[in-house]
Amino acid sequence: MEIIHESTLYAEPLYQIGSFQITNALFTSWIAVIILITIAILLRKKLQEIPKGIQNFFEIILDATLSLCDQITGNRQITNKVFPLAISVFFFVLINNWMGILPFGGFGLVETNHSRSVFIPFIRSGTADINTTLALSLLAVIGANIFGIISIGIWKTFNKYINLNAIGGIPGKIKADPMVLVVAPVTFFVGLLELVGEFAKVASLSFRLFGNVFAGEVLLLSMSALLAYGLPIPFLFLEIFVGVIQAFIFAVLILLYFTIASQDHDEHEGHKESS
8 A cells, every 4th residue: 555645734633632633843842842851951950150161152142132133223232132032933933944854754653544554754844834933923922012011011112002092192282282083083093903913923923933844844755755865955954043033033024123122112103202
């Protein structure tokens, strides 16, 4: 009986515990988390006041990435608060991206159904599953709004989307500036657009990462089907590079969303009015 391997949009189930399915994408994500925890523990145990070897290497990377984050946030205090999350997501996405293209495809299960045998690999990039990228996107957007509430308060964060201050300030400003009758409703509508934009962020983040990683895996599978030796190698290096870029973009967007959420729009408007 011929064994086939299909490239599916959904992650294939490996094992089921009650109603909970363990898919190959979830399994790969667990491996990525274990790798990150192991590296963190090993580095923590070997910390020295005078860095040597791998500690020195990671400290160089840390200093460089902190300087890069400062260019995005414009504030070292925000960088120190958001950097641990951003760098953790970066490495999690990077490991997931790379594990999907490593030569582990020969390990898996063979499932027979209706005289048809399908090969299910153990390893599939977690970011090639829309559930993983959707969860990461929700983490980024919801986390940014929570960070905004902590930084500038719940009322100011709420007014970014439902700008009651703009509508409520019309009676007090109409005599001095009649144009407030036009500006205030527009400002209120812009806030609603920002609320819609939060949902759009979730969709764009999740589908961008999922689409690039899944397309890369399909490309490598297609090239391997045409010619197993030689032809996939250039595309393999391309996907390694794409994996780094996608992880970097995701981490930078997290920094950007958290920075925007921590800014007080009313304070900036007050500076403009006073000037």
